[in-house]
Amino acid sequence: MAKVGRKCLDLPPEILLEVFRYLTAEEKASVRATCKYLQQLVDHPSLWLFNTVILQNIKSCDSHFWRTLKKRKIRAVDIKKATQTDLQKLVCLLPDLIAVTINAKLKPEQLHSLSSLAKLQKLQLSNSELILNQELLLELGTFKQLTHLVLCSSEFCPEISLWHLVKLKQLRVLVLQYTLDQLSLSSLRYILFRLPRLRALSLCNIDMRSDLSLCFTPPDVEDCKEMGCNDFEPLCIARLQLDKLSVLDSINQPLSEAALKQLSTVRSLSASCSWLRVYSKRNFVHSLLENLPHVSDLDLSWTGPFEEYAKLMPSQLESLNLTSSRLSDVDMQFLSKSSGKSLRHLNIALCSGVTETMLKLLPEQFPSLRTLDLSGCSLLKEDILLGFTKLPLLNQVTISHGPHPTASAIKHFLALTDNRVQLELLMERTCFKSQSCSCGSCNNTLSKCEAQPNGCSSLRYTEKKTV
Numbered sequence: 001m002a003k004v005g006r007k008c009l010d011l012p013p014e015i016l017l018e019v020f021r022y023l024t025a026e027e028k029a030s031v032r033a034t035c036k037y038l039q040q041l042v043d044h045p046s047l048w049l050f051n052t053v054i055l056q057n058i059k060s061c062d063s064h065f066w067r068t069l070k071k072r073k074i075r076a077v078d079i080k081k082a083t084q085t086d087l088q089k090l091v092c093l094l095p096d097l098i099a100v101t102i103n104a105k106l107k108p109e110q111l112h113s114l115s116s117l118a119k120l121q122k123l124q125l126s127n128s129e130l131i132l133n134q135e136l137l138l139e140l141g142t143f144k145q146l147t148h149l150v151l152c153s154s155e156f157c158p159e160i161s162l163w164h165l166v167k168l169k170q171l172r173v174l175v176l177q178y179t180l181d182q183l184s185l186s187s188l189r190y191i192l193f194r195l196p197r198l199r200a201l202s203l204c205n206i207d208m209r210s211d212l213s214l215c216f217t218p219p220d221v222e223d224c225k226e227m228g229c230n231d232f233e234p235l236c237i238a239r240l241q242l243d244k245l246s247v248l249d250s251i252n253q254p255l256s257e258a259a260l261k262q263l264s265t266v267r268s269l270s271a272s273c274s275w276l277r278v279y280s281k282r283n284f285v286h287s288l289l290e291n292l293p294h295v296s297d298l299d300l301s302w303t304g305p306f307e308e309y310a311k312l313m314p315s316q317l318e319s320l321n322l323t324s325s326r327l328s329d330v331d332m333q334f335l336s337k338s339s340g341k342s343l344r345h346l347n348i349a350l351c352s353g354v355t356e357t358m359l360k361l362l363p364e365q366f367p368s369l370r371t372l373d374l375s376g377c378s379l380l381k382e383d384i385l386l387g388f389t390k391l392p393l394l395n396q397v398t399i400s401h402g403p404h405p406t407a408s409a410i411k412h413f414l415a416l417t418d419n420r421v422q423l424e425l426l427m428e429r430t431c432f433k434s435q436s437c438s439c440g441s442c443n444n445t446l447s448k449c450e451a452q453p454n455g456c457s458s459l460r461y462t463e464k465k466t467v
Helices: 002-009 013-020 025-032 036-042 063-072 084-093 108-112 134-140 163-167 182-192 212-216 257-262 284-291 329-339 356-365 382-390 407-416
Strands: 051-055 076-079 099-102 122-126 148-152 173-177 200-204 244-248 268-270 297-299 319-321 345-347 371-373 396-398 422-424 447-451 460-462
Touching: 013 036, 025 036, 063 084, 076 084, 084 108, 108 134, 134 163, 163 182, 182 212, 212 257, 257 284, 329 356, 356 382, 382 407, 407 422
Parallel strands: 051 076, 051 447, 076 099, 099 122, 122 148, 148 173, 173 200, 200 244, 244 268, 268 297, 297 319, 319 345, 345 371, 371 396, 396 422
Antiparallel strands: 447 460
């Protein structure tokens, strides 16, 4: 084994770097500890392009730690605890940061400490104790280079208005994860038509008494007076250009015709609900599915029975997430008729109502499947698993949170598919959620490494993924 190890070191560094790209952060740390040569290779910036360093406590990080981050050219950090002085130190030592997540209470003067990050594009403020007020929003309006903004909070000041965010003309992604009432929707309406580059919008906890259609219809000139806006700006666009829309934990009335016309460009739609609510037979989900036939990516997880929407599926649907929904064989037949030829990705994890017949018919009903998530399914017997070999494009099957097929069945399946299909068999799927934020949409899908005291030698690395 020692000879094999020495021969590996004789390989060109370009090949070693390519090999290291496939390692987890923890495995990279193990390789790094072997010798100085591999330490230098592992610290190469190309291996850390998509990594976020989690800073539990900036005060505990020494000079060796910061030098290592500079070598790797770390561009994203997730801050769990920091004072204004800590943030000033961070900006001084890592001036080229592109993405910053703050999972802590934050005051406007602390946020101001980040204003000198000239390359900052993505800012995420996610904490259950974060208080959104006008002073904080006013400070956010100064980060004019932002392309992504995530605000997640359970506390907000009464009569809060979002109009300060109208200054973020480069914004492409806006995520608002806090309770939205009529005034919030009115102020959101004001800024949406003044952000010409906005392509993705995510909303959460919309008050059932509020009219969701309000924020998707062009505002009147008088809107600025209602919000206390002193610097009125004319409309930048007459029509929204949203590509992705997410409305979570909300059940609202059907959208108006004018609002639906403004959403005609939406291709990715998420309308999840994390708890049961009493609502009428028709809601905004029905109106969206009926009037947005070009949606190709659909997430209807946690919305109760799929029966309500099975007949409304878009004909060009490529990806469908039905996590925790209630299914029936008839529902899948309707889905097959509308989207059977186009569907590439299907997630029925933790769904109730799944039958053996349903699983056996999947290859016939959805012949173009590439990924299939059956997490939590207890019916995946050997004959059903082997039936998936009939799917010529299949490359991934996830069967976590449930009984696994036997080792011989898995070996037989991999042999029949020539090992082209990746089987995820973890008992518990790794899922990253902020310790202080429970919303699902603001989770960072980047791999993360958690910084511990005493510098880089004691960094604890963990790969984190979003379910």
